[in-house]
Structures are given as C-alpha cells and as structure tokens.
Amino acid sequence: MSLATLAPSTGNPFAPSDFERRKLRAVTRNKWIMFACCAVLIIPLLLILTHIFVQAAPVLSLDYLWENPSNKGKSGGLWAPLIGTIYLVVGSLLIVTPIGIFAAIYLNEYAKDGWINRIIGITVTSLAGVPSIVHALFGLGAFVLVLLPGINSIVADPKDPDTLWQAGLLTASLTIAVMNLPVVITSTREALGAVPLAFREACWNLGATRWQTIRTIVLPNSLGGILTGIILVVSRAAGETAPILFTGATFFKFVADSGMDKVFPYNLREPFMAMSMHLNIISNQISQMPDKMKFGSAAVLIALILVINSFSIVLRVWLRARKRW
Amino acid sequence: MKPSLLLPAAVCSAIIALTGCNKKSADDGSQPSSKKMTEIRAKGSDTMIQLATAWSEAYRKVKPNVMVNANGGGSGTGIAALQNGTTDLCNASREIKPEERAKVKEVTGKDVQEFVVAYDALAVYSNPANPIKEISIEELREIWAEGGSITTWDQVNPAMMGKITLFGRQNNSGTYDYFREHVCGKTADKKQREFRGGISELNGSSEVVENVAKTPTGLGYSGMGYKTPNVNWLHISAKKGEPAVEPGTEAARSGSYPISRKLYIYTAGEPSAEAKAFIDWILSAEGQKIVAQEGFVPLK
Amino acid sequence: MSKLVAPHRAKEAGYISTPQMTKPRGSGPSRARFQLLDRLEKPIEWLIRACGWSSIIGIAAIFIFILKEAAPMVPKLDWIYFFTNSRWIPAPGSGNEASFGALALITGTFAVTGISLLLAVPIGLGAAVYISEFAQGKVKETLKIVIELLAAIPSIVWGFIGLMVLGPIVKGVFSAPVGSPWAHTMQFLHLSSGDAGAAQGTNLLTGGIILALMSVPLIVSLSEDALRAVPDTFREASLALGANQWETVRRVLFPAARNGLLAACMLGMGRAVGETMAVLLATGHSNRIPHALTDPVRTMTATIAAEMGEAVHGDAHYGVLFILGIVLFVVTCSINVAADLIIKGVKGKTS
Numbered sequence: 001m002s003l004a005t006l007a008p009s010t011g012n013p014f015a016p017s018d019f020e021r022r023k024l025r026a027v028t029r030n031k032w033i034m035f036a037c038c039a040v041l042i043i044p045l046l047l048i049l050t051h052i053f054v055q056a057a058p059v060l061s062l063d064y065l066w067e068n069p070s071n072k073g074k075s076g077g078l079w080a081p082l083i084g085t086i087y088l089v090v091g092s093l094l095i096v097t098p099i100g101i102f103a104a105i106y107l108n109e110y111a112k113d114g115w116i117n118r119i120i121g122i123t124v125t126s127l128a129g130v131p132s133i134v135h136a137l138f139g140l141g142a143f144v145l146v147l148l149p150g151i152n153s154i155v156a157d158p159k160d161p162d163t164l165w166q167a168g169l170l171t172a173s174l175t176i177a178v179m180n181l182p183v184v185i186t187s188t189r190e191a192l193g194a195v196p197l198a199f200r201e202a203c204w205n206l207g208a209t210r211w212q213t214i215r216t217i218v219l220p221n222s223l224g225g226i227l228t229g230i231i232l233v234v235s236r237a238a239g240e241t242a243p244i245l246f247t248g249a250t251f252f253k254f255v256a257d258s259g260m261d262k263v264f265p266y267n268l269r270e271p272f273m274a275m276s277m278h279l280n281i282i283s284n285q286i287s288q289m290p291d292k293m294k295f296g297s298a299a300v301l302i303a304l305i306l307v308i309n310s311f312s313i314v315l316r317v318w319l320r321a322r323k324r325w
Numbered sequence: 326m327k328p329s330l331l332l333p334a335a336v337c338s339a340i341i342a343l344t345g346c347n348k349k350s351a352d353d354g355s356q357p358s359s360k361k362m363t364e365i366r367a368k369g370s371d372t373m374i375q376l377a378t379a380w381s382e383a384y385r386k387v388k389p390n391v392m393v394n395a396n397g398g399g400s401g402t403g404i405a406a407l408q409n410g411t412t413d414l415c416n417a418s419r420e421i422k423p424e425e426r427a428k429v430k431e432v433t434g435k436d437v438q439e440f441v442v443a444y445d446a447l448a449v450y451s452n453p454a455n456p457i458k459e460i461s462i463e464e465l466r467e468i469w470a471e472g473g474s475i476t477t478w479d480q481v482n483p484a485m486m487g488k489i490t491l492f493g494r495q496n497n498s499g500t501y502d503y504f505r506e507h508v509c510g511k512t513a514d515k516k517q518r519e520f521r522g523g524i525s526e527l528n529g530s531s532e533v534v535e536n537v538a539k540t541p542t543g544l545g546y547s548g549m550g551y552k553t554p555n556v557n558w559l560h561i562s563a564k565k566g567e568p569a570v571e572p573g574t575e576a577a578r579s580g581s582y583p584i585s586r587k588l589y590i591y592t593a594g595e596p597s598a599e600a601k602a603f604i605d606w607i608l609s610a611e612g613q614k615i616v617a618q619e620g621f622v623p624l625k
Numbered sequence: 626m627s628k629l630v631a632p633h634r635a636k637e638a639g640y641i642s643t644p645q646m647t648k649p650r651g652s653g654p655s656r657a658r659f660q661l662l663d664r665l666e667k668p669i670e671w672l673i674r675a676c677g678w679s680s681i682i683g684i685a686a687i688f689i690f691i692l693k694e695a696a697p698m699v700p701k702l703d704w705i706y707f708f709t710n711s712r713w714i715p716a717p718g719s720g721n722e723a724s725f726g727a728l729a730l731i732t733g734t735f736a737v738t739g740i741s742l743l744l745a746v747p748i749g750l751g752a753a754v755y756i757s758e759f760a761q762g763k764v765k766e767t768l769k770i771v772i773e774l775l776a777a778i779p780s781i782v783w784g785f786i787g788l789m790v791l792g793p794i795v796k797g798v799f800s801a802p803v804g805s806p807w808a809h810t811m812q813f814l815h816l817s818s819g820d821a822g823a824a825q826g827t828n829l830l831t832g833g834i835i836l837a838l839m840s841v842p843l844i845v846s847l848s849e850d851a852l853r854a855v856p857d858t859f860r861e862a863s864l865a866l867g868a869n870q871w872e873t874v875r876r877v878l879f880p881a882a883r884n885g886l887l888a889a890c891m892l893g894m895g896r897a898v899g900e901t902m903a904v905l906l907a908t909g910h911s912n913r914i915p916h917a918l919t920d921p922v923r924t925m926t927a928t929i930a931a932e933m934g935e936a937v938h939g940d941a942h943y944g945v946l947f948i949l950g951i952v953l954f955v956v957t958c959s960i961n962v963a964a965d966l967i968i969k970g971v972k973g974k975t976s
Contacts, residue, residue: 120681131901
C-alpha cells in the first residue's frame with residue numbers, strides 16, 4: 001500500500017479513515033453499553049422504591065409512627081418496633097464505638113508496620129465478611145447460652161421470674177456490636193491515616209507523649225471520618241434482621257399506649273420489638289396480612305435508612321469543604 | 326466540649342436512659358392506678374395462630390390485666406419452646422410424641438398436660454381450572470410420599486393434564502406432621518414414609534391456598550378454615566371406589582372425613598392459675614364460639 | 626506570671642531549680658483534668674493495646690463458640706452422606722431416623738450465587754468503568770451517591786422486594802396454560818419445571834436477581850478503587866500512543882487493575898454466599914436440586930434461619946444447623962482471605 005491510498009482523497013488530512021471510524025463507533029457503542037449498566041442499576045431501583053411508597057401511601061402518616069401495632073400487625077402503627085430499633089442502635093453503638101476506635105488507634109499509631117498489623121488486618125477483613133446468620137449463631141452460642149446463665153447465676157433470684165435475664169436487648173446489642181466492629185475499625189483507620197504525619201511530628205517535637213498527641217491533635221482532626229463510620233454502624237444496626245432473630249427480638253411484646261412507659265418501654269433483660277424483625281414476620285408468616293401494611297413497614301424502614309445515610313453523605317461533603325490541609 | 330469528655334458523658338447519659346428510667350411491663354409499684362399485668366406466653370402452631378390471636382383479644386375483654394402473647398413458628402417450635410422453658414402454653418395441631426414428652430420431663434422435671442381445644446379437618450385444595458373433584462387416600466399417598474408412583478395428573482384422571490405441582494408446609498408445622506402420618510402411611514417394614522423431595526415448603530396455611538389458587542396444576546393441603554373462593558377442595562374417600570366425603574363440621578367431628586384431627590394446648594406441668602383460667606375459658610361456650618367463627622370445629 | 630531573670634541569678638531571685646520547676650503552675654480545673662488524663666496514660670495505653678486485639682479475639686471467639694455448639698454432633702454426623710445426599714428430613718415421622726443430607730442446600734446456595742454473579746459481574750464492572758473513566762463532575766458524583774444508597778438498603782428490604790414486587794413479575798412472565806407453545810418452550814429450555822410454568826414467584830431466578838442487585842454496589846465501589854489506583858501515567862501513555870478510550874480501558878487498565886477487579890468480584894461472591902434474609906424471602910422454600918431456572922430452592926443460610934426456631938438445644942438437628950454454620954463460615958472466610966491476599970500481594974505489603 002502506498003501513502004496515496006492511505007491518505008483520504010478529500011481535503012482534510014486529519015479526517016478518520018474507515019478503520020478509525022469503525023473504532024470510534026465501537027467506543028461510543030461501548031460507552032452506551034456501560035452507561036446502560038449504570039441505568040440498569042438505577043432505573044429498576046427507582047421504580048421499585050416508587051412502587052413501594054405508592055403502595056404504602058394509604059397508611060403512611062404521623063399517627064402511623066406513633067401508634068403501636070395491633071391485631072398482629074394487621075392494623076395500627078409502628079411505634080413499638082421503631083423505638084426498639086432505636087434502643088438497639090444506641091445499645092450497640094455504646095459497645096462498639098470505644099472498642100473500635102481504640103483498636104484503630106492501636107493499629108494506626110502503636111503498631112504501624114509489621115506482622116501484627118497484617119494479621120489484624122486480615123482478621124478485620126474476615127470479620128467483615130462473616131455471614132450475618134453466622135453472627136446470629138455466635139450470638140446464640142456465646143451470649144445467650146454462656147453469658148446469660150452467668151449473669152443469672154449472679155444477680156437473678158430463681159424464685160422471682162421477673163429478675164431473670166432473658167435473651168433480649170443486651171444480647172442483641174452485643175451481637176450487632178461484634179458485627180459492626182470491622183466497620184468502625186476501618187473507617188477510623190482511614191480517618192486517622194488522613195491526618196498528616198507532620199501534625200504528629202510537630203507534637204512529638206514539642207515534647208508530647210504519644211497518647212497526648214493522639215488525644216489533642218489526631219483524634220479531634222479525624223472526628224469527621226469517625227462520625228461517618230458511626231453513621232454507617234447506625235444504618236447497618238437498624239437494618240439487620242438475622243443477628244437479632246434468635247438473640248433477643250420478638251414479634252410481639254406489650255408496650256403501653258401512652259405515658260412514660262411508651263417512650264421508654266424496653267430494658268436490657270427482656271426481648272424487644274424491632275423494625276426489621278417486624279417486617280420479616282409480617283411479610284412472611286402472618287396469614288391474611290393486608291398488603292398496604294407490609295408495604296408501609298418496608299417504606300418506613302427504607303426511609304429511615306436513607307435518611308441516616310444521607311446524613312453521612314452530607315457530613316462527608318461538609319468535611320471535605322472544611323479541610324484545612 | 327473537649328472530645329475526650331464527650332464519650333464518658335454520652336455513656337453515662339445513655340446508661341441512665343437505658344436502665345434508670347425503665348419500668349418493666351409487669352409489677353410497677355410506683356403507679357398506684359395500674360394493676361398487675363400478667364403475661365401468658367403461647368407459642369406453636371401456625372394453623373392455630375389466627376385462633377390464638379382471636380382468643381387472646383377476646384380474653385382481654387374478659388380479663389383486661391391478662392395479656393396472652395401468641396406467636397407462631399409451627400407446632401414443632403412450640404414443643405421445642407416447652408422443652409427450652411421459653412413458653413407457658415404450647416399450641417399444637419398434632420399430638421405430642423412420646424419422645425418429646427420424655428424430653429420435657431427430663432429437662433423441666435414436669436409431666437406434659439394435654440388439653441384438646443378444637444377439631445380440624447385437613448382439606449386438600451386444587452385449582453378451579455382442575456376438573457378433578459374427588460380422590461382417594463391411596464392416590465394421595467402415591468402423590469405425596471417418597472417413592473410414590475403418581476407424578477402427573479393424568480395418572481389420577483385423564484381429564485387433567487400436566488405434572489402435579491405440590492405445595493406443603495414447612496417441616497416444623499404440625500399440619501406437615503399430621504398429613505404425613507395420616508396420608509403418607511407406612512413402608513413395607515412398618516416405618517413411617519416421608520414426603521417426597523421437591524415439595525414447596527410454605528410458611529403458613531393461607532400461603533398454601535394462595536399458591537394453589539395461582540397455579541393451574543397445583544395441589545396443596547391446609548386447614549379447612551382457610552378455604553377461599555379461589556380454590557376447590559377435593560372430596561376424599563378412604564379407599565378408591567368408596568363414597569368420597571367433603572370436609573365439613575359434622576364430618577370432622579364424627580370422623581367420617583378421613584383427615585380430621587384434634588387441636589391441642591400443652592403445658593409443662595400444671596398451668597399457672599391465670600393460664601388455667603384462660604384454658605377453662607377456651608373450653609367454655611364463649612371460647613368455642615370463636616372456634617366456630619375462625620372456621621374450625623368446636624368440641625360440641 | 627513570675628518575672629524573667631537571668632539564669633545565674635535564679636537562686637537569689639528565689640527560683641528553685643529543676644525538679645520543682647517543672648511542676649505545672651497555674652490553677653483551675655482544666656489543669657487538674659489534664660494531669661489526670663496524663664497520669665492515666667499507662668492504663669489507657671494498655672486499654673488501647675487490648676482493644677487492638679479485639680478483632681482477633683472476635684474471629685477466634687466466633688469460631689470457638691460455634692464449634693462448641695456443634696461439637697456434640699461432629700463425630701456423630703455421617704459426613705459423606707451430608708455432602709452427597711439431598712435428603713434433608715430433620716423432623717422425621719415416628720420411628721424414623723432423621724436424615725441430614727445437605728447436598729440440595731449446598732447446591733441451592735451455589736446456584737443462587739452463580740446466577741447472581743453472572744448478572745452482577747458484567748453490570749458491576751461496566752458501571753465501575755463508566756463511573757471511573759467516562760463520567761465527569763456532577764454525573765459522577767450523583768452516580769456514586771446512588772450506588773452508595775443502593776448499598777445501604779438492608780437485606781430484609783431486598784427480600785421483601787423479591788417477594789412482593791419481583792416475584793409476581795417473574796411468575797407472570799414464566800406462566801402459561803398447560804399445553805401451550807410457551808409452556809413447552811420453557812420446559813425445553815429448562816426455564817421451568819412445571820407444565821404451567823413457574824410454580825412460585827419466589828424461585829432461583831428471583832433470588833439470583835435480588836442477590837445480584839445486592840452485590841453490585843460492593844463490586845462497583847471496590848472495582849472503582851482498583852481502577853483509581855492505576856496511575857494516570859498509564860492512561861496518558863496509552864492515549865498518547867493513539868489508542869482511544871475504550872482501547873485504553875480494555876488493553877491497559879483491565880490488565881493493570883486485574884488483581885483489584887478479581888478481588889472485588891470475589892468479595893461480591895462472598896457477600897452473595899453469606900446472604901440470609903434476602904434469600905429466605907425471595908428464593909422460595911423447596912429442598913431440591915434445581916433443574917430449571919425458575920425452581921424454588923433453599924440455601925444453607927435460609928435453612929439455618931428458618932429451622933433454628935424449632936431446634937431444641939443440644940439436639941441432633943441443632944448440632945447439624947451449627948455445622949452448616951461452620952461450613953458457611955469456612956467458605957466465606959476463605960473467599961475473603963483469598964481476596965485480601967490477591968489485593969495486597971502474597972509477599973505482604975501492608976495496606
């Protein structure tokens with residue numbers, strides 16, 4: 001082939017040849033295919049969410065959130081499961097946050113390089129990948145069958161069934177805490193790692209000890225990332241069902257309809273109701289459940305999770321704007 | 326506020342909130358106007374869950390300070406709860422087995438008390454598009470049991486074509502157990518025949534009926550109280566050639582319908598005073614009226 | 626504040642020398658609090674070290690406690706039968722032996738996972754490439770936020786969607802009157818087993834689609850990280866040599882990010898294997914080895930969740946359920962550790 005055949009006969013020497021035009025078409029076609037991949041994710045999701053909220057519309061109202069469920073969930077509202085989920089979230093946060101933050105501090109500040117860091121890294125990843133039903137079995141085996149009898153033998157009076165500790169808020173919170181430990185550790189590690197070494201070096205040069213540096217400079221500057229991790233924990237704790245199935249959640253528990261007992265109905269030693277468990281049972285196991293109640297429960301749970309996660313997104317955007325280094 | 330103080334402050338306030346302000350739903354001495362609430366836990370049969378809920382709500386009007394918490398999970402779950410000590414009453418749609426009785430005695434030290442509270446008939450449902458109207462126990466055995474020879478509708482009756490799609494209950498259901506014992510029969514060496522593999526195991530009596538309604542080749546078993554206008558129930562004869570009986574109140578009570586059963590409540594040892602009062606109320610005219618309303622067969 | 630004085634005159638001025646000079650001066654509660662926290666430093670550092678081991682303790686504890694509950698059953702179980710037979714009858718009739726053949730459950734788990742990976746990997750990689758390479762500015766931000774919200778939806782909601790929304794659609798698509806041509810086609814193509822199409826809306830296909838929707842966000846975000854980790858110089862060099870964008874992606878970026886992409890897919894698979902509530906609601910309940918796409922199946926996770934309620938503590942059934950838990954734990958842990966090793970390299974670069 002000579003140069004003459006390669007060069008186009010029309011004026012523009014830079015116009016694409018047939019071969020190049022085919023390749024450009026392939027690029028556009030592939031771009032559209034990949035965009036379609038994104039669309040395949042987003043459009044069905046939007047359609048499904050719209051369907052759920054439309055089906056739930058007849059029941060959604062503020063009263064729906066304030067009333068207790070009645071008639072096995074076929075009528076009434078969602079207050080008891082909602083407050084139960086809030087209790088569960090607070091309980092597990094109290095347990096997992098200190099342990100997770102300290103663990104991340106250890107990994108990032110005290111045990112920087114070396115085999116111990118590698119092994120802990122692997123165990124964090126493994127813990128993150130454990131199926132939720134295995135966490136439930138662990139909660140059953142460790143907390144319900146070993147911790148509870150231990151507590152009962154110390155504080156409970158065998159003749160008075162009211163003081164007996166049952167599988168309830170405590171065991172469920174512990175199980176959810178173990179499940180979310182990797183999340184806190186990972187997000188705190190990232191946040192601590194984002195603080196430049198220069199900050200720490202300046203502190204050390206001024207004579208501060210390691211703990212003083214962490215306490216005064218590193219932790220306050222990574223608070224944003226830690227908060228993001230905490231919000232992630234909140235979202236997961238609110239949505240998980242399997243770990244609380246046999247470690248403390250119940251489908252039906254009597255909750256007062258008014259007064260102080262309505263706002264603080266549960267305590268650590270008794271089973272409690274939870275949104276995820278409620279949705280699980282009413283969609284699956286109650287006969288003749290009106291569809292709108294099922295969709296209503298799903299809609300409230302989805303809305304709760306989306307609101308919590310949008311806090312996290314807003315927080316991240318705000319933090320990135322505020323970063324001073 | 327210093328970040329290092331945030332954590333202890335949050336911990337303290339949360340501990341106060343979780344344990345300090347809390348009152349148990351039982352005995353609350355500080356509020357003189359509330360009476361002592363007694364809670365009776367009932368667990369077990371999904372067949373009886375509607376009935377148990379109806380009883381629970383009606384009993385609240387008779388005795389407002391007694392709360393009967395009814396949960397499902399299947400008769401097996403209820404009996405397991407009796408053994409684990411996590412329930413007061415066990416609703417069961419099948420009789421308790423001798424080995425289960427022994428286990429309860431071994432674990433709790435008490436004998437199992439049995440109360441018959443209603444009768445029920447297990448209906449076999451088919452789709453309205455299916456022209457077949459009656460069937461015999463022998464044919465049902467070959468359809469449902471392991472190693473059975475009937476897999477398509479035309480082996481029963483040439484009027485209907487297609488592979489039979491079977492809908493049953495999950496394996497901790499009393500209905501499952503009862504149907505297996507009375508329909509699947511025994512093998513040559515006197516052992517109980519199990520169900521064949523590949524049956525859809527549904528949670529709940531009305532799910533079976535709903536699924537049969539939507540599947541032209543469907544066949545399923547469930548309590549007779551769960552019939553809807555969208556399904557037919559088959560008339561069943563004890564042997565092929567004998568007259569086929571339709572499920573009904575009199576047929577169930579007299580036993581002429583081949584698959585009729587009793588519904589039970591079991592307790593470990595003597596029930597507590599409140600629980601005994603509840604069971605007595607169930608056996609009285611009021612409780613039995615609710616049995617009839619829910620589609621089951623009252624004792625008298 | 627004391628006056629500044631030349632050092633050689635310190636003694637006259639009344640200053641005391643070294644040890645007491647370093648005593649913190651000033652007063653007030655803040656000073657005392659700092660003193661307290663500083664004196665607590667040693668105990669706090671011990672606490673930090675102890676917490677550092679928490680994840681190791683956690684994983685070990687999970688394994689130990691599950692093994693403890695499964696231990697009575699481990700010697701008694703017929704392991705060959707367990708892995709090769711599909712007859713799962715935990716609650717037998719009177720006089721019969723319970724039969725624990727988990728082959729159908731294991732096949733169910735891997736069938737659902739397989740279908741979900743078949744759907745999730747291409748879509749996930751495609752979306753990741755689009756977000757990472759072709760999208761810009763606001764579009765990119767929005768897509769990333771949407772993927773994150775997709776990841777946040779809890780599994781019970783996905784199960785609910787499979788049961789109430791997707792199930793009826795699948796049943797509608799795969800239904801036909803007995804004897805019609807569509808019914809025959811479905812049977813021929815192994816799309817359905819029954820003569821009238823799919824028996825239930827909740828089946829293998831529905832479960833696979835739901836699991837795919839659940840694993841895609843994980844695959845997308847991890848793949849995106851992997852693609853972002855490829856230095857820009859690779860892309861610039863490729864474009865400078867005359868390749869267009871698609872060729873750059875296919876011939877330069879994919880090979881360069883191969884480890885990360887593979888690890889992303891493996892972690893997605895690990896997630897799908899371990900998923901419980903979504904498959905419990907969306908795959909139907911039928912203990913069989915699936916022969917057609919719309920057969921209801923049962924996975925190991927759903928079996929544990931559904932049957933734990935009826936198992937009596939210490940029973941054979943109870944022990945076998947814990948053994949299923951161990952199998953799941955081992956499978957998912959190996960997948961995760963393998964993926965981790967692939968990302969970081971076997972020689973051990975710490976992250």
